[in-house]
Amino acid sequence: MNISRNWLAEYIDLHEIDTQEMADMLTFAGVEVEGMQQRGVNDDLVVVAQVVQKTPVEGSDHLNVCMVDAGEGSLRQIVCGAQNYRVGDKVPCALPGAVLPGGWQIKEGKMMGHASCGMLCSASELGKPDKEHGLWVLPQEYEVGTPLSKLTTSDTLFELEITPNRPDLLSHWGMARELAGISGRLLKADPAPSSVETKPAKESILLEDPQLCPLYTATRISGVKIGPSPEWLAERLVAIGLHPINNVVDITNYCLFELGHPLHAFDAARVQGALHIRRAAEGEQFTSLMHDDYTLESQDLVISDDSGRVLALAGVMGGLNSGVTESTTDIILESAWFLPSTVRHTSRRLGLGSDSSYRFERGAAAWNVLRAGARAVQLILECAGGKAEPTAVAGQAPCTVSEKQAATATVLEQGTDAKVYCALNQVALDWKELDVMTGGSIPHMEAARILKRLGLQENASGLWDCPPWRLDLKRSCDLLEEIVRVYGISNIPATRTSIYTAESAQDRAHDFRCTLSYRLVGVGFWEVQSFKLIARQSMDPTIASVEYALPIKPLMEGDVISVALPLSEDHAVLRPSLAPGLLAVAARNMNQGVEVLRFFERGRVFRNTGGGKGKDIEMEVLGILMAGKLDPASWTQLRPKTVAPEHLRAVLELLVPKCELSLAPAKQPRKAAILGADIQLGGQVCGYFARVAPVVCRTLGLPTDCYYAELDVRKLQQLATAPFKVKDLPLYPGSGRDATLVVPSALRHAEVLKAVGAAKEKLLVSCRLKEVFTDPSGEKLATDRKAVTYSFTYRAADRTLTAEEVDAAHAVVLKTLTEKLHDVTMR
Amino acid sequence: MKEQIVSVRAAALEEILNAQDMKQLENARVHILGKKGELTRIQQGIRDVPREEKPAVGALLNEVRAAVNTALDRRLVELQQAADEQSVSGVDITLPGETLPNGGLHPISLVREEAVRILRRMGFALADGPEIEDEWHCFDALNTPEDHPARNERDTFYFDSGKLLRTQTSTVQARVMEQQAPPVRIICPGSAFRRDAIDATHLSAFNQIEGLYVDKEVGVGDLKGTLEYFLKALFGEETPVRFRPHFFPFTEPSFEIDVQLQATGQAPRWIEIAGCGMVNPAVFENIDEKTGKSLYSGCTGFAFGIGLERLAMIRWGIRDIRLLIENDVRFLAQFS
CATH class of the missing domain: 3.30.56.10 (Phenylalanyl-tRNA Synthetase; Chain B, domain 1)
Known part of the structure; x- marks a missing residue:
C-alpha cells in the first residue's frame, strides 16, 4: 500500500521527524517499507530561473548553451539537451550542490567543451508527474531566484507491505493511529463524522444471504453535480498513484485510503427498485466498469436490483451498467460488510483484484461501515452538492466475539433510527x-x-x-x-539457554550421508541439486523427464505422482529417480565441453507403491553418473580412457568398503537402460546399476558411454554402519600361485569364483583376477576364447606353509576348476 | 708381511676412492674383502707368520680392515648422495600438474552443512518429515486460517489425493511434537514448494532450515540470544543483527531477522535473512488435541526458518537463483 507523508500528517503530528526516522518507526511497528520515493522538491538550491539566451552547441544535434538568470545578479551558463523551451521561459534550475530526488547531486561540469554550472530540470527529475516531455515550464508570475520548494509542495511516498493480520493499517488514518500509539506522538481529530443519521432499510435493501452479507447500508444523495474533484482531493489521490476520475468516484476512493473501508457509488437512475444482495446464478453474466465480461457462479455474491441485473460484484468491482457517469444526478452510496472468504473466492477465481477486494479479503471492520459512509456523504455534499437522505441500514454487524463473551462484552452503538452494534x-x-x-x-x-x-x-x-x-x-x-x-x-535482554539433546536417528543418517558425499567428492565427483519436479516427457534434452528414470524398483503405470495443477509441463511430476536430473546435468555440461562427467545427487525420490492406488512414498537415494573420459586429458596423458562399467563399480565398492558388492543382471528391464543390474550388498538388493541406453544418450546429446547407479541410502547406512570387530592380522606369511585358464569368451568371472568356492580349500584365502587376455586377430588365441589369469593366496593361521602344502592345495583348486567349468584348459 | 699389508691398504683405499658408481664400489669391496679378496688372502697367510709376530700382524690387519670398511661406507654415502642429486637434475618443477578429476559439494550443501554444524553445536538435533504432506500438518496444526490464501491450488501444489507438497519445513514442528514429549530442540533442513513461476529470484522448489525449541519457560530473550549467536557464527562475530516485528500464523510474536552486511565499495545494508517467533499457543493446543495427551500445555517455545538459497546468494553474491539448479560445472567449480 502507498502512504503519502503529507496526507498522513493531516492525522498525526510529524514535526521534526525525517524520512529515515519515519521508515524506522514503520519498520519496528512491523510494517515493511519496500520503497520510498521523494515527490517534488525540498532542496532550496532548486530555484526558478529564466532562460535569457540559447545558442546551439556546434557538433551536437540537441544540446544548447543557455544563459539563465537565477536571480543571482549575474547570468549562469548551463548546457541543456531539452527541446521544449524558448528564450524567456521560466524553468526550474538546480544549482551546484542541489540534491534531486533519488539522491542525485548536481555538480559543475563540462559538456562538449562548454562549462555547465547547474542543471535545468524536467518535472520528472524533480519527482513530479511529467506533462511536457522536456523542461518543466513554470508560470511566468514566478519570481526568478525563488526556491521551488516555496512554490510547489513536496512529499514522500512510502510503499508499504502490510502483514495479513493487520487490515486496520490499510489506510492513512489507520496508519496514523498506529504510529501515534507506538511513538506517543499526537493523534489529530478523527476525520469520520462522530454521528450518522440512519433509518431502517425495510424493503429497499434485501439481504438474501445474510451469512455472506450480514450488514449493508446505502445512502441516497439527490442533486449532485458530477465534475472534477477539487484540487486538494485530486492531489491526494495523485500522490498515492491514483488517477482522479470525477468528484464522486474520487471521494469513494479517498475514503477507502483515508479510513480503510471500501465504498461504491451507484447511479440511482440506473438502479430499479430495491437492492438485492444475493448469490449469482450459475452462468450469470457480468460486465465490469473496466468493460471486461465475466461468467459468474453461485459462490459469487452480487448486488442486484428488482430487474435482476447484476449491478456489482460484492466487494470486488462495480458494473458498467450502474456506475456514476457525467450525467448522473442522484447516487446511492454503498457501505457494507462482506464475508472475507466470499470476496477472496470471487476475486481469485476471476483474477480480478481491486483495492476494495484486497481490504474485504483481509477483513474490514464492521465498525467502519457507517463511519466511512458518513465521511463520504459529508465530502460529497461538500464537493458535489446535493441532498442526502438518512442512511438506510439493512442487517446487523457480524458478531466477532464468542457467544460466551457476548453477554458481558462492551458494545459500541452507531446510528440513530437504525442502530448498528459492535461488540x-x-x-x-x-x-x-x-x-x-x-x-x-x-x-x-x-x-x-x-x-x-x-x-x-x-x-x-x-x-x-x-x-x-x-x-x-x-x-x-x-x-x-x-x-x-x-x-x-x-x-529485552538476550539469554542463551540450551539443553543436552540426545542424538537422533536423523543425526546419524545425516552424518552417514555426508560421509557418502565426501567420499564421492574425494574421487572427483560434483554434487548437483536438480529440481524435484520434472517432466513426464520432454523433447528438450535439458529438461529432466520421467522417460529416463532408472529407479531401484521398476516403475509401473501410475507409480509416478503428478501434481494437480503444474506450473508447466516441464515440472509436472515428482521425480521417481535421480537419473533424469543427472542425465540433464551431464548433457548440459558435455555441451559446454566438459569431458569427464562425474556427478552425484543425494535426495528424495517419490512414487506411489501401487500404480496410483497405493501409498505415496518418499525414499532417500543416491544417484551417481559417470560418463565420458576417465581422466581429464593432460600433457602426461593425451588420450585418456573412456569410462567402462568397472570404473563405476570401483566407485560403488569405495562407498561401502566393508560390504561385499555384487551385480546381478536385473530381471525386469528399465526402458532407459541396457546392461541393467541389481546392486547387491551382503546379499541384499540396495540399488540399480545400468549403462544408459545409447539411444537415450544420443537423444540427450550425450554422445558417450554413460553409466549410472542409484542406491537406497537407508539400506546402505544399515549395512555400512553395522557394528563389527577387527580381525587379527595374520601371524604367518601367505604364499601365492598364479593360474591362467583359457576359457570361452562368454564365461563370466562370477562363474569362475563360484567354481573356486566349490573347491572348499581351507588354505585358500583369496583369489584375485590378475589379467584378461584376448586376441582379436586370432593369432595367439582363438577369437572366441580368452585367457584369464588369477592370483591365489594360501595361508594357514598357525604355521608357515611348506611349498609342498601350497602346491597340494593349489592342485585341489585347479582340479575343481577343470571339473566345474566346461571347456577350460590350463596354460 | 707388514709391508705387504701396508701396500694392500694403500691400493684398496685408492680403489674405493676411485669407484665412480655403486657397481664399481661393490666390485672394489669384493676385490678387497671378498672370498678371494686381497685382504682375505693375506689373512689366510697369517698361519705362516712366526708366533711372536702374530699379535702385531693381527692388530695391523684388524686396523686395515676397519679402515677399508670405513672408506667403503663413506664412499657409499657419497655415491648415494651424488645419485640422489642426479635423479632430480633437469626436472622442471614449473610443469603443470597431472590433471586429476576434481569434484566438490553443491553450494546449497555447503551453506546447509555450515548452518547445521553450528546449530548442532548449540544442542539442536536433526529431525525430518515428509515432503508430500497433508493439510493438517502443513496448515491446520500451524494455525493457518481455513481460508488463508496459501491454501489454494494456485499457490500450493496439491495432488488429486488431497495431499500437497509442503510449503514450508515448519510442518516438521507438528510432526516432531506429535511424536515426542517436550523438551524439543530440533532443526530440520529440507525442501519446500510454492507455486511460484521460476525466475531470477524465485524457484518453485527451494530449501530451508527449520528450528524449534520447546520447553518450560522459554522466552523471547532465548529466541534472541540463540538466533543472534547462530547468525553471528554464520556471518561473523561483528555482524549487527536486528529483529523486526512481523506476522506468521504459527508464531506470536513473530519477527523477521535482518543482518547488516557490507559489500566492498558499498554502504552497509540490512538484509532480511530469517523469520522467527514464539510458538503460538494455538499450535500447542492443536497438537495436544490431535494426540489426546496434554503434553504441551504450559510449554513455551520459539521457532525459526531460514532460506538456504537466499543464504547462498547473499554469501557468494549469486545474482540469479537459477544458477543453483543448473549445475553447470563452471559454476560448481567455484565452490570446490
Whole structure:
C-alpha cells in the first residue's frame, strides 16, 4: 500500500521527524517499507530561473548553451539537451550542490567543451508527474531566484507491505493511529463524522444471504453535480498513484485510503427498485466498469436490483451498467460488510483484484461501515452538492466475539433510527505469561500503558476491551505480542539457554550421508541439486523427464505422482529417480565441453507403491553418473580412457568398503537402460546399476558411454554402519600361485569364483583376477576364447606353509576348476 | 708381511676412492674383502707368520680392515648422495600438474552443512518429515486460517489425493511434537514448494532450515540470544543483527531477522535473512488435541526458518537463483 507523508500528517503530528526516522518507526511497528520515493522538491538550491539566451552547441544535434538568470545578479551558463523551451521561459534550475530526488547531486561540469554550472530540470527529475516531455515550464508570475520548494509542495511516498493480520493499517488514518500509539506522538481529530443519521432499510435493501452479507447500508444523495474533484482531493489521490476520475468516484476512493473501508457509488437512475444482495446464478453474466465480461457462479455474491441485473460484484468491482457517469444526478452510496472468504473466492477465481477486494479479503471492520459512509456523504455534499437522505441500514454487524463473551462484552452503538452494534473483543491478559515470555523484563505498568496507547481499555471485570478496528486481538498471546512489539525486542535482554539433546536417528543418517558425499567428492565427483519436479516427457534434452528414470524398483503405470495443477509441463511430476536430473546435468555440461562427467545427487525420490492406488512414498537415494573420459586429458596423458562399467563399480565398492558388492543382471528391464543390474550388498538388493541406453544418450546429446547407479541410502547406512570387530592380522606369511585358464569368451568371472568356492580349500584365502587376455586377430588365441589369469593366496593361521602344502592345495583348486567349468584348459 | 699389508691398504683405499658408481664400489669391496679378496688372502697367510709376530700382524690387519670398511661406507654415502642429486637434475618443477578429476559439494550443501554444524553445536538435533504432506500438518496444526490464501491450488501444489507438497519445513514442528514429549530442540533442513513461476529470484522448489525449541519457560530473550549467536557464527562475530516485528500464523510474536552486511565499495545494508517467533499457543493446543495427551500445555517455545538459497546468494553474491539448479560445472567449480 502507498502512504503519502503529507496526507498522513493531516492525522498525526510529524514535526521534526525525517524520512529515515519515519521508515524506522514503520519498520519496528512491523510494517515493511519496500520503497520510498521523494515527490517534488525540498532542496532550496532548486530555484526558478529564466532562460535569457540559447545558442546551439556546434557538433551536437540537441544540446544548447543557455544563459539563465537565477536571480543571482549575474547570468549562469548551463548546457541543456531539452527541446521544449524558448528564450524567456521560466524553468526550474538546480544549482551546484542541489540534491534531486533519488539522491542525485548536481555538480559543475563540462559538456562538449562548454562549462555547465547547474542543471535545468524536467518535472520528472524533480519527482513530479511529467506533462511536457522536456523542461518543466513554470508560470511566468514566478519570481526568478525563488526556491521551488516555496512554490510547489513536496512529499514522500512510502510503499508499504502490510502483514495479513493487520487490515486496520490499510489506510492513512489507520496508519496514523498506529504510529501515534507506538511513538506517543499526537493523534489529530478523527476525520469520520462522530454521528450518522440512519433509518431502517425495510424493503429497499434485501439481504438474501445474510451469512455472506450480514450488514449493508446505502445512502441516497439527490442533486449532485458530477465534475472534477477539487484540487486538494485530486492531489491526494495523485500522490498515492491514483488517477482522479470525477468528484464522486474520487471521494469513494479517498475514503477507502483515508479510513480503510471500501465504498461504491451507484447511479440511482440506473438502479430499479430495491437492492438485492444475493448469490449469482450459475452462468450469470457480468460486465465490469473496466468493460471486461465475466461468467459468474453461485459462490459469487452480487448486488442486484428488482430487474435482476447484476449491478456489482460484492466487494470486488462495480458494473458498467450502474456506475456514476457525467450525467448522473442522484447516487446511492454503498457501505457494507462482506464475508472475507466470499470476496477472496470471487476475486481469485476471476483474477480480478481491486483495492476494495484486497481490504474485504483481509477483513474490514464492521465498525467502519457507517463511519466511512458518513465521511463520504459529508465530502460529497461538500464537493458535489446535493441532498442526502438518512442512511438506510439493512442487517446487523457480524458478531466477532464468542457467544460466551457476548453477554458481558462492551458494545459500541452507531446510528440513530437504525442502530448498528459492535461488540468489542475482550481478552484476559495473563501477566505470568508476559513475565515468562520476556524474562520479567517489562514492568506491568509499562505493559498496561502500551495497551492503552493502542486503544485497549481495562474494563470493570479486569478484562481488556480491544478497539473495534483490531479484530486480530483475541487471546492473551495477541496482547503479549503487542506489548513486546511496542516495547521493542531490542530492550529485552538476550539469554542463551540450551539443553543436552540426545542424538537422533536423523543425526546419524545425516552424518552417514555426508560421509557418502565426501567420499564421492574425494574421487572427483560434483554434487548437483536438480529440481524435484520434472517432466513426464520432454523433447528438450535439458529438461529432466520421467522417460529416463532408472529407479531401484521398476516403475509401473501410475507409480509416478503428478501434481494437480503444474506450473508447466516441464515440472509436472515428482521425480521417481535421480537419473533424469543427472542425465540433464551431464548433457548440459558435455555441451559446454566438459569431458569427464562425474556427478552425484543425494535426495528424495517419490512414487506411489501401487500404480496410483497405493501409498505415496518418499525414499532417500543416491544417484551417481559417470560418463565420458576417465581422466581429464593432460600433457602426461593425451588420450585418456573412456569410462567402462568397472570404473563405476570401483566407485560403488569405495562407498561401502566393508560390504561385499555384487551385480546381478536385473530381471525386469528399465526402458532407459541396457546392461541393467541389481546392486547387491551382503546379499541384499540396495540399488540399480545400468549403462544408459545409447539411444537415450544420443537423444540427450550425450554422445558417450554413460553409466549410472542409484542406491537406497537407508539400506546402505544399515549395512555400512553395522557394528563389527577387527580381525587379527595374520601371524604367518601367505604364499601365492598364479593360474591362467583359457576359457570361452562368454564365461563370466562370477562363474569362475563360484567354481573356486566349490573347491572348499581351507588354505585358500583369496583369489584375485590378475589379467584378461584376448586376441582379436586370432593369432595367439582363438577369437572366441580368452585367457584369464588369477592370483591365489594360501595361508594357514598357525604355521608357515611348506611349498609342498601350497602346491597340494593349489592342485585341489585347479582340479575343481577343470571339473566345474566346461571347456577350460590350463596354460 | 707388514709391508705387504701396508701396500694392500694403500691400493684398496685408492680403489674405493676411485669407484665412480655403486657397481664399481661393490666390485672394489669384493676385490678387497671378498672370498678371494686381497685382504682375505693375506689373512689366510697369517698361519705362516712366526708366533711372536702374530699379535702385531693381527692388530695391523684388524686396523686395515676397519679402515677399508670405513672408506667403503663413506664412499657409499657419497655415491648415494651424488645419485640422489642426479635423479632430480633437469626436472622442471614449473610443469603443470597431472590433471586429476576434481569434484566438490553443491553450494546449497555447503551453506546447509555450515548452518547445521553450528546449530548442532548449540544442542539442536536433526529431525525430518515428509515432503508430500497433508493439510493438517502443513496448515491446520500451524494455525493457518481455513481460508488463508496459501491454501489454494494456485499457490500450493496439491495432488488429486488431497495431499500437497509442503510449503514450508515448519510442518516438521507438528510432526516432531506429535511424536515426542517436550523438551524439543530440533532443526530440520529440507525442501519446500510454492507455486511460484521460476525466475531470477524465485524457484518453485527451494530449501530451508527449520528450528524449534520447546520447553518450560522459554522466552523471547532465548529466541534472541540463540538466533543472534547462530547468525553471528554464520556471518561473523561483528555482524549487527536486528529483529523486526512481523506476522506468521504459527508464531506470536513473530519477527523477521535482518543482518547488516557490507559489500566492498558499498554502504552497509540490512538484509532480511530469517523469520522467527514464539510458538503460538494455538499450535500447542492443536497438537495436544490431535494426540489426546496434554503434553504441551504450559510449554513455551520459539521457532525459526531460514532460506538456504537466499543464504547462498547473499554469501557468494549469486545474482540469479537459477544458477543453483543448473549445475553447470563452471559454476560448481567455484565452490570446490
